[in-house]
Amino acid sequence: MSSELIYELSTPGRRCLHYGETEVPAGDVEDYIPADLLREKPAGLAEVSKLDIVRHFTNLSRMNFSVDTHFYPLGSCTMKYNPKINEDMASLEGFAGLHPYQPYSTTQGVLQLMWEMDLLLRELTGMYRFTLQPAAGAQGELLGMMLVRTYHDKKGNHRKKVLVPDSSHGTNPASAVVSGYDVVTIKSNEHGEVDVETLKGAMDEDVAALMMTNPNTLGIFESNVREIQKIVHSYDAVLYYDGANMNALLGIARPGDMGFDIVHLNLHKTFSTPHGGGGPGSGPIGVNEKLAPFLPVPLVVKDGDEYKLDYDLPDSIGKMKNFYGQVGVIVKAYTYIRELGKEGLERAAKASIINANYLLKKLKGFFKFPYSERCMHEFVASASETKEYGATALDIAKGLLDKGFHAPTTYFPLIVEEALMIEPTETETKDTLDDFAKAIEKILEQAKADPESLHKAPTKMPVTRMDEVSAARNLVLRWKLERNTE
Numbered sequence: 001m002s003s004e005l006i007y008e009l010s011t012p013g014r015r016c017l018h019y020g021e022t023e024v025p026a027g028d029v030e031d032y033i034p035a036d037l038l039r040e041k042p043a044g045l046a047e048v049s050k051l052d053i054v055r056h057f058t059n060l061s062r063m064n065f066s067v068d069t070h071f072y073p074l075g076s077c078t079m080k081y082n083p084k085i086n087e088d089m090a091s092l093e094g095f096a097g098l099h100p101y102q103p104y105s106t107t108q109g110v111l112q113l114m115w116e117m118d119l120l121l122r123e124l125t126g127m128y129r130f131t132l133q134p135a136a137g138a139q140g141e142l143l144g145m146m147l148v149r150t151y152h153d154k155k156g157n158h159r160k161k162v163l164v165p166d167s168s169h170g171t172n173p174a175s176a177v178v179s180g181y182d183v184v185t186i187k188s189n190e191h192g193e194v195d196v197e198t199l200k201g202a203m204d205e206d207v208a209a210l211m212m213t214n215p216n217t218l219g220i221f222e223s224n225v226r227e228i229q230k231i232v233h234s235y236d237a238v239l240y241y242d243g244a245n246m247n248a249l250l251g252i253a254r255p256g257d258m259g260f261d262i263v264h265l266n267l268h269k270t271f272s273t274p275h276g277g278g279g280p281g282s283g284p285i286g287v288n289e290k291l292a293p294f295l296p297v298p299l300v301v302k303d304g305d306e307y308k309l310d311y312d313l314p315d316s317i318g319k320m321k322n323f324y325g326q327v328g329v330i331v332k333a334y335t336y337i338r339e340l341g342k343e344g345l346e347r348a349a350k351a352s353i354i355n356a357n358y359l360l361k362k363l364k365g366f367f368k369f370p371y372s373e374r375c376m377h378e379f380v381a382s383a384s385e386t387k388e389y390g391a392t393a394l395d396i397a398k399g400l401l402d403k404g405f406h407a408p409t410t411y412f413p414l415i416v417e418e419a420l421m422i423e424p425t426e427t428e429t430k431d432t433l434d435d436f437a438k439a440i441e442k443i444l445e446q447a448k449a450d451p452e453s454l455h456k457a458p459t460k461m462p463v464t465r466m467d468e469v470s471a472a473r474n475l476v477l478r479w480k481l482e483r484n485t486e
């Protein structure tokens with residue numbers, strides 16, 4: 001496997017493409033482009049053949065793990081199978097070839113799809129109205145916090161604080177801070193749930209919102225959610241739902257019915273569109289009636305038989321993103337929802353819960369489960385005991401790479417020591433889960449017999465164990481991969 005940089009493959013004069021004679025009259029480039037916009041030196045691009053390029057990037061892609069090549073139990077990230085029909089639909093010329101400024105008469109299809117997506121998401125979540133604009137979960141959260149601020153400001157309440165549980169995803173406090181709020185952390189109780197008494201103590205007229213995840217990041221359903229919503233609403237604060245991973249609830253329970261005022265969904269997690277590696281996301285926001293007037297413009301509306309974009313929302317916060325959202329991702333997620341239907345989504349939700357509980361049970365002899373030995377779509381194991389004989393969460397994660405599995409999420413949520421956060425998803429078979437449990441067993445045997453060898457893992461990957469402290473302190477931005485000679 002080639003580990004050179006594309007620049008190291010460069011041979012002066014080598015070309016991929018040969019252009020014919022240009023029809024533009026010959027002349028100096030300065031005749032066409034002002035001199036102050038031109039480079040002084042050529043850009044220094046790699047000079048390579050077509051096959052050099054194809055092989056280089058194909059080989060690089062094969063150094064990676066992906067859902068299509070490996071089991072990928074990365075908790076909180078929902079790496080489920082991405083049905084290929086989603087890609088076919090998004091590639092249809094009628095979607096892929098659209099221009100955002102085309103007249104309505106030529107874009108009725110995509111507007112209808114976005115309108116129906118709004119309706120489907122309302123039905124799944126119990127919310128009043130959605131915007132499909134945000135490009136990711138974190139941007140949805142930011143929008144949510146902007147709606148919270150607008151809601152309170154319109155009433156003349158310039159509130160200062162946002163509450164987040166200590167198990168929350170890092171983007172929650174980040175979004176609140178970026179929106180100018182002070183973050184107050186709410187401690188979890190011994191069941192890994194929001195502690196109601198602590199919450200009561202933290203509530204006052206300065207609290208703008210509580211951001212919650214349910215099931216929370218420990219994979220536990222917040223059983224006091226009804227009481228929590230009463231407490232939060234009694235102060236006229238907003239209850240925000242982080243629905244990045246709504247897998248376990250689809251067709252079974254709805255955040256709107258639990259009393260949430262704002263919901264964000266990650267289409268790229270729950271609704272099977274590819275993500276990771278920077279791939280495009282989509283983080284629609286659903287709100288109840290009291291927040292709907294502030295949604296960003298435009299909203300897709302149905303006017304008689306015609307679909308349109310509505311910019312006429314006097315109290316709107318304005319625009320969140322250029323145009324209308326990541327339309328390609330919306331098409332893929334819409335395809336997924338329509339393909340599974342109501343019953344299919346509910347079956348997927350139940351299978352995600354069964355798979356996670358099955359795997360939890362298989363791993364019970366190996367790890368501690370500090371909060372619960374039951375879970376929803378994911379669970380958090382603690383390697384605090386295996387650490388004693390040489391298998392930290394990091395060692396186990398790295399050891400799994402050598403055994404052909406992507407690592408679980410590690411060291412998150414922060415409240416679990418040596419956390420391994422595992423989300424098998426509904427799309428894996430029992431055999432895969434059994435193999436994964438066996439791999440963990442082997443790794444722990446290796447740790448007992450020869451811990452030093454495990455500390456070196458991975459040894460079979462293009463990149464072996466890194467010295468993370470040096471890597472962070474002494475950045476080397478241009479480097480060569482060590483070729484694995486084993």
Ligand SMILES: *Cc1c(COP(=O)(O)O)cnc(C)c1O
Nearest residue numbers: 076136137138169171242244281
């Ligand atoms: C992934 C995730 C987010 C952030 O979503 P992005 O699309 O990565 O911005 C927020 N909350 C939870 C619980 C998540 O899992």
